[in-house]
Amino acid sequence: MPRLSPALIAGLLCVVTGFASVRAADKVSFATNWKAQAAHGGFYQAVADGTYARYGLDVTILQGGPSVNNRPLLPAGRIDFLMTGNLLHSFDNVKNGVPTVVVAAIFQKDPQSLVAHPGQGYERWENLRNAPVAFIAKDAQFSWWQWLKVTHGFRDESLKPYNYNLGPFLSNARSIQQGYAVAEPIYVENQGKFKPVVHLLADHGFSTYSTVIETRTETVAKRPELVQRFVDASILGWVHYLYGDRRLANAAMRRDNPEMTEAEIEASVALMKSQGIVDSGESLETGIGSMRDARIRDFHAQMVKAGLYKAGDVDLAKVATLQFVNRKVGLEEKARLTQGAMPKAPAK
Amino acid sequence: MNPAAPSVKLDHVSRRFASGLLALEATSLTVAPGEFVSLLGPSGCGKSTILRLLAGLDIASSGCVEAPALDGHGADTAFVFQEPTLMPWATVWQNVWLPLRLAGQGRSQAAPAIDAMLSHVGLADFRNAYPAQLSGGMKMRASIARALVTRPRLLLMDEPFAALDEVTRSRLGADLLNWWAEQQFSLVFVTHSVFEAAYLSQRVLVMSPRPGRIVHELRIDEPSPRTTDFRLSPRYQAICRELSASLEQAQ
Amino acid sequence: MKQPFLRRLLPAATLLALLAGWEVLVRVAQVPDYTLPAPTRIATTLWANLPSLAASWWFTLKITLGALSLACAGGVLIAAAFALVPALELALLPVAIILQVTPVVAIAPLILIYIESTTAALLLCAWIVAFFPILSNTLAGLRATDPNLRDLFRLYRATPLQRLRLLLAPSALPYFIAGLRISGGLSLIGAVTAEMVAGAAGRETGLASRILEASFRTETPKMFAALALLVLTGLLIYLGFNLLSRRLLGRWHASEQR
Numbered sequence: 052m053p054r055l056s057p058a059l060i061a062g063l064l065c066v067v068t069g070f071a072s073v074r075a076a077d078k079v080s081f082a083t084n085w086k087a088q089a090a091h092g093g094f095y096q097a098v099a100d101g102t103y104a105r106y107g108l109d110v111t112i113l114q115g116g117p118s119v120n121n122r123p124l125l126p127a128g129r130i131d132f133l134m135t136g137n138l139l140h141s142f143d144n145v146k147n148g149v150p151t152v153v154v155a156a157i158f159q160k161d162p163q164s165l166v167a168h169p170g171q172g173y174e175r176w177e178n179l180r181n182a183p184v185a186f187i188a189k190d191a192q193f194s195w196w197q198w199l200k201v202t203h204g205f206r207d208e209s210l211k212p213y214n215y216n217l218g219p220f221l222s223n224a225r226s227i228q229q230g231y232a233v234a235e236p237i238y239v240e241n242q243g244k245f246k247p248v249v250h251l252l253a254d255h256g257f258s259t260y261s262t263v264i265e266t267r268t269e270t271v272a273k274r275p276e277l278v279q280r281f282v283d284a285s286i287l288g289w290v291h292y293l294y295g296d297r298r299l300a301n302a303a304m305r306r307d308n309p310e311m312t313e314a315e316i317e318a319s320v321a322l323m324k325s326q327g328i329v330d331s332g333e334s335l336e337t338g339i340g341s342m343r344d345a346r347i348r349d350f351h352a353q354m355v356k357a358g359l360y361k362a363g364d365v366d367l368a369k370v371a372t373l374q375f376v377n378r379k380v381g382l383e384e385k386a387r388l389t390q391g392a393m394p395k396a397p398a399k
Numbered sequence: 400m401n402p403a404a405p406s407v408k409l410d411h412v413s414r415r416f417a418s419g420l421l422a423l424e425a426t427s428l429t430v431a432p433g434e435f436v437s438l439l440g441p442s443g444c445g446k447s448t449i450l451r452l453l454a455g456l457d458i459a460s461s462g463c464v465e466a467p468a469l470d471g472h473g474a475d476t477a478f479v480f481q482e483p484t485l486m487p488w489a490t491v492w493q494n495v496w497l498p499l500r501l502a503g504q505g506r507s508q509a510a511p512a513i514d515a516m517l518s519h520v521g522l523a524d525f526r527n528a529y530p531a532q533l534s535g536g537m538k539m540r541a542s543i544a545r546a547l548v549t550r551p552r553l554l555l556m557d558e559p560f561a562a563l564d565e566v567t568r569s570r571l572g573a574d575l576l577n578w579w580a581e582q583q584f585s586l587v588f589v590t591h592s593v594f595e596a597a598y599l600s601q602r603v604l605v606m607s608p609r610p611g612r613i614v615h616e617l618r619i620d621e622p623s624p625r626t627t628d629f630r631l632s633p634r635y636q637a638i639c640r641e642l643s644a645s646l647e648q649a650q
Numbered sequence: 651m652k653q654p655f656l657r658r659l660l661p662a663a664t665l666l667a668l669l670a671g672w673e674v675l676v677r678v679a680q681v682p683d684y685t686l687p688a689p690t691r692i693a694t695t696l697w698a699n700l701p702s703l704a705a706s707w708w709f710t711l712k713i714t715l716g717a718l719s720l721a722c723a724g725g726v727l728i729a730a731a732f733a734l735v736p737a738l739e740l741a742l743l744p745v746a747i748i749l750q751v752t753p754v755v756a757i758a759p760l761i762l763i764y765i766e767s768t769t770a771a772l773l774l775c776a777w778i779v780a781f782f783p784i785l786s787n788t789l790a791g792l793r794a795t796d797p798n799l800r801d802l803f804r805l806y807r808a809t810p811l812q813r814l815r816l817l818l819a820p821s822a823l824p825y826f827i828a829g830l831r832i833s834g835g836l837s838l839i840g841a842v843t844a845e846m847v848a849g850a851a852g853r854e855t856g857l858a859s860r861i862l863e864a865s866f867r868t869e870t871p872k873m874f875a876a877l878a879l880l881v882l883t884g885l886l887i888y889l890g891f892n893l894l895s896r897r898l899l900g901r902w903h904a905s906e907q908r
Contacts, residue, residue, distance in 0.1 A: 120865070127685060143867045149684045193863045211768070212848055214759040456801050468805065478805055484798040487902050488820040497816070501806040529902045 075107060077277055081132040082113040082121035087304035088311060089319030090233055090262065091134070092297060093157065093329075093339075095307075097288025099299035106284040108277075114307055117215045125151055125265060132266050132281060137161055137259040138350055139194045142365045150268045153371035155282045155340035156260035157289060160328050162232040163195065163257065166239060166247040168224045173248050176255060179227055180204045186213035186220055186228035194359070195257060201357040202256060217242055233322040237315050251326070258350045260342060261328075263371075271372060282375040286339045289329060290381040293320065294388035330385075337377040347371055407453065407553055407585055412462030414448050422448045424610040425462070432552075433583045437590055437600035439642060440649070445611025446589040450555045453587060454478055467553050477546035479556040483538035485530040485545075492517065492526040495545045502549070512548055519578070520544045536567035540574075547578060554579075554586045560595070572599055580623055593646065597638045598630060605642065607649040615645040687871040696875035703860065707879050710841055710856035713769070714883070717776030718837040722830065724777065725784030732785075733792040733818075750782040754840055758847040769854070772844045779840030783832040791825025792818055824903045827895050834887040842880060 083091050094112060097103045103110045113130065115121050122140065125133040126149045135141060135153070144151050165185075167173035173182070180203055187196050187210055199205040211219070213228055217235075220228040221243040230236060232251050239247045253259075264282065271278055292300055301316050323329055333341040348367055355362050407430040414423040423445040430436050438446040451457040454476055455468035467475035477498070485494045495516060499509040517523045520540040530538055539559060546554060560568040576599060579586055590596050596603045597619065605615035619638060621629055629635055669689045675681070676688040683691060696703065728746070732739035758775050765771040795817060803813055845858035857876045864873035899906045 122868070123685075126682070140868075143869075147684055147868045147870075148682070149868055189862055190866045193866045212762065214762070214847070216759060216763070219763050451801075454801075454805055456804060476805065478802065480798045482798060484796060484802060486799065486817075486820065488823070497802075498806050500816070501803070501808045501812055531902050531904075 076104065076109045077107060077280075078109045078111070079103075079132065079277070079281060080111045080113060080130040081134070081281075082115065082124055082130045083134045084115040084121065084136050086114050086116045086311075087112075087307040088234055089304075089316045089323065090158075090162065090231065090328075091304065092292040092300055092316070092320065093289025094134075094285060095288075095303045096292035096295075096297055096300035097284050099303045100288075100291055102287050102291065103281075103284045106280040108280055108284060110281075112307070125267060128267070131270065132264055135263050135265050137163070137195070137261055138263065138347065138370065139259065139354065139359070141263065141265065141370050142351065142354065142360060144265075145366055145369045146360065146364045151265050152268050152271055152369065153260075153263045153265050153342070154271065154278055154375045155264040155285065156342045156371075156376070157263065157285070157340055158261035158328050159331050159334050159341070160251065160253040160326065161257055161259050161261035162234075162251070162323075162326070162328050163191075163253075163261070164230055164232040164235075164249050164251045165227050166220075166230040166235055166249050167227040169245060169248055171224055173227060176203075176250050179250065180206070182209055182225060182227045184211050184219075184223060184226040185209045186211050186226060188213040188215065188229060191229055195252065197359050198257065198354065198357040199252075202353075232326060233319045233328060236322075237318045241315075256353060258346065258353070260346070264340075268369075275374070279375050282340060283380050286376075286381045287384060289339050290385045290388070293324065293329060294385055336379075338380045338382050340376045340380070342371055342373055342376055344371075344373065406465050407467070407587075408463075408465040409449065409452065410463040410465075412452065412459045412464055414445070414452065414457065415460045421610040423452075423459075424612050426611060426613055427462075428604060428613060430553075430585050430587060432585055434602065435579055435586045435588065435600045437588045437596035437603045438606060439590060439593065439596045439603050439646065440606030440611070441591060441608050441646070444606040444608045446606060447557050448611065450478070450557050450587060450589060453553070454555055467551075475549075475552040477549060477551040477554050479539075479542050479546050479554070479559045481558045481561055483530070483535075483542040485538060485541055487530050490527050490529060491522055491533070491541050494530070494541055495548050497545060498549045516544045516548045519547075520574070535563050536571060539563065539567075539571060543571075543575070543578070547582065547584075550582060551584055554584045556586065556588045558589050558591065561591070568595075575599065576623060576625060593639050593642045597635060597642060598625065603642060605645045605649060614649045617641060617645075684868055684870045687874055691871050692874045692878060695871040696878060699872060699875060703857070703876060703879060706855055706857045706860045706876070707883070709854050710838075710845070710858065710880070711883065713772050713776055713841040713845070713856060714838045714887075717773050717780055717841060718833060720773065720777050721780035721784055721833050721837060725781045725829065725833075726788050726826065728781075729785050729788035729792060729822075730814075732789055739789075746782060746785060749778050754779050754843050755847055758844050762848045768848065771848055772841060772856075775844030775848065776837050776840035779843070780833040780837035783836065784826065784829040787825045787829030787832075788822055791822030794825065795821040824899055824905060827891075827898060828905075831888075831891045831895065834891050835884060838880070838884050838887060 081094065083094070085091070087095065091112075094110075098110055098112065113121065113124075115134075121130070121133060122135075124130045126144075133151075138153070141151070141153050143149075165179055167179065167182070172178045179185075180199075185205065189212065192210065192212075196205070196210070200207070217228075217238060220226050221239070228235075230239075230247075230249070232249055236247050236249050239245070264285065266278060288300075291297070297320070301313060304316065305311050305313070330339055333343060333346075344367075347370060351360070351365060351367055351370075354360055409426055409428050411425045411427055412423060413421070413425055415421045426445070426449070428436075428449075438449060440446050448457065452459055452464050453466045453468070455466065485491075486497070489497075492513060495513050496504075496506070496509055499512065514523070514526075517526055520543060522537060522540055522544065525533065525537065525541075530541070533541065543559070560571055563571065572595065588596075588600060601619055603617045603619065604613045605617070606612065607614045617638065621634070673688050673690060676686060681688075687695070728742075732743070754775050757778065758771075761774055762768070762771050765774065799817060799821075803817055808816070841856070842858045845856050846862060857880050860876045861873050861880075864870070864876065896906055
């Protein structure tokens with residue numbers, strides 16, 4: 052038997068592990084909570100530029116939409132990871148014994164806001180509660196609208212359902228409606244030809260994390276390395292999306308949602324950056340996706356005050372786990388990307 | 400015999416339908432007051448058309464029709480169809496009430512006439528029954544009761560016994576003769592049965608197939624009441640033979 | 651079938667067997683509450699939330715029965731108009747058909763844009779779903795009058811009102827009732843569908859909103875409890891109209907003869 056030289060051994064190992072890593076790419080499904088939009092950009096980026104693949108993940112993104120409710124798919128085992136709009140959903144899950152947990156918080160600020168016509172006095176937040184008509188969508192009616200009623204004096208008399216059609220709002224100057232600060236204002240400007248007044252709920256006490264990643268507690272217990280890889284790759288995807296070349300990601304999103312235009316996506320990204328939705332506060336120190344227990348507790352306390360929960364309904368320890376974030380993932384990459392004038396291909 | 404009875408007459412009447420079909424061609428006939436006349440002929444010879452013209456339910460294309468229904472004497476004419484044509488949602492009593500009710504008579508006002516008529520036709524025990532619960536013969540009695548409750552001057556009957564069995568048919572025929580003798584209305588009776596026309600009527604008009612014309616007329620002078628003896632007599636058989644022959648000729 | 655007792659026993663027994671099977675399945679397979687709650691859990695949840703669910707039930711019932719009455723009135727009046735004026739039918743029947751086949755889930759948001767009051771919008775949506783069977787059946791019934799009876803009424807010089815009261819209305823009744831039975835169920839479906847799309851939270855809300863609310867907040871047993879009330883309503887409507895049909899037609903119409 053010929054002596055196996057180190058080079059040969061190394062080569063064999065490379066082949067074997069290379070083979071193994073190709074065969075071992077974990078198939079993972081990730082469901083979002085809306086049709087593809089810039090607010091999902093980082094995830095599409097990680098698929099498009101191969102970041103997930105490099106972390107041994109074969110990720111399929113399932114879109115949500117106006118009449119789609121992906122939430123029950125997670126506890127039912129049909130998807131592996133779920134994008135959730137705010138922590139209220141997570142509180143509800145824990146309260147009802149649904150075994151899911153939050154593993155990362157991509158948005159440091161919730162873009163949920165109220166938009167209004169200019170020149171109607173709605174430039175002041177205090178006047179919004181007196182609007183005769185407020186268009187609020189179904190799932191909001193049962194969550195943060197309740198908080199608005201208790202904490203800020205909004206009334207059910209003005210509530211009208213928002214069916215994701217801008218028409219009623221555009222035609223009634225005295226009306227207000229809900230909107231994603233990085234989305235609706237752009238559409239309003241395009242269709243209504245005016246710049247709406249935008250009030251972020253986050254600026255008035257709605258301090259929840261947003262676009263959090265949820266998964267089953269079972270997955271965290273049995274395959275923590277899978278969760279870690281998904282979280283890390285997603286964080287990197289967001290870094291690349293915000294600070295690097297995002298054209299492939301945009302193209303992927305427009306394939307999923309053909310009604311979205313490039314201009315709308317870029318305008319939305321600009322807003323995400325200027326409003327510090329994704330990367331501000333904690334994430335500047337410990338990386339995108341960061342979470343702090345104190346903030347979760349504080350938000351929960353406010354919701355109890357608003358009457359959405361009774362004290363003791365929710366076991367806060369089960370809401371989120373911090374083991375996968377706060378590890379400064381992506382900070383180096385971000386520094387590298389923001390130094391150069393030209394967007395470069397992502398480093399290995 | 401009623402001296403003031405209005406006349407019942409067809410004078411050179413033709414009826415052409417919108418489809419171009421000529422149902423009747425230049426037909427003339429007269430019915431004397433209180434007379435029992437049969438119209439005998441095959442299907443499609445216009446017998447029903449004559450009845451409908453006399454009832455005012457149809458309009459002649461040419462010629463002149465005289466009948467009580469056309470003179471504004473509405474209640475003077477009654478019609479009995481081949482189907483009993485009862486209102487299925489109403490009781491026998493309510494069905495017989497219909498002509499009186501349409502003329503404005505209330506329940507209590509009309510009750511005596513209705514009760515009397517129901518007894519007369521033998522349906523007194525079934526006054527609260529629904530048509531669905533009656534036999535074919537009983538339904539036809541109810542239909543005749545409805546027709547006679549207004550004491551009409553002219554009764555028009557369109558093959559009324561054709562759908563009934565032999566026994567019921569002969570019993571109803573005998574009863575019809577009695578009712579006719581009592582009320583003395585004029586009666587135009589359409590049938591395709593030679594035996595029925597011969598046994599019941601005083602005069603038989605034989606008609607040819609489309610376009611309808613009256614091709615033969617036969618008086619039957621046998622007095623009323625007619626009995627089974629008449630049916631067995633050679634005279635009856637001769638009448639039938641003559642009628643059958645003229646029917647065949649008319650084809 | 652045999653005795654009436656057995657007739658009533660069989661469907662009840664089947665239902666109970668299904669419920670029992672459901673309970674056993676959930677317990678044996680340890681299916682979690684938030685995926686599929688057991689019937690006993692649904693019952694306890696229903697009991698615990700009875701006051702608020704009952705209020706929503708009442709609202710849904712009001713919309714359903716309100717829409718049904720309007721569908722009756724509208725369907726019958728329009729059928730009568732069509733029967734009297736055939737030109738009207740030629741002109742408007744396509745409109746009625748279009749209303750019928752367009753799914754109410756698609757129309758409801760539009761209606762809500764144009765109509766201020768939510769209750770009125772809900773009634774309208776449920777009405778659209780429910781009126782067509784009554785219209786088409788009643789129209790058929792008005793046309794199905796015995797032609798000989800029609801001749802008889804002409805012969806006796808009946809006035810139009812007499813014709814309507816004594817001939818047309820009774821003739822059309824079995825057909826109308828057939829349409830009514832269909833529309834009973836449809837008005838419930840229409841009311842629920844309309845509210846799912848168009849209803850608002852907070853103020854008067856019906857069972858559909860409660861189902862949505864429970865669904866969004868992952869309170870699955872409560873969702874099923876509200877659903878159970880809806881099913882019960884549908885059953886009651888069905889049985890109610892069965893009884894009505896038997897009462898009105900039992901003595902004389904073929905459809906009710908055994």
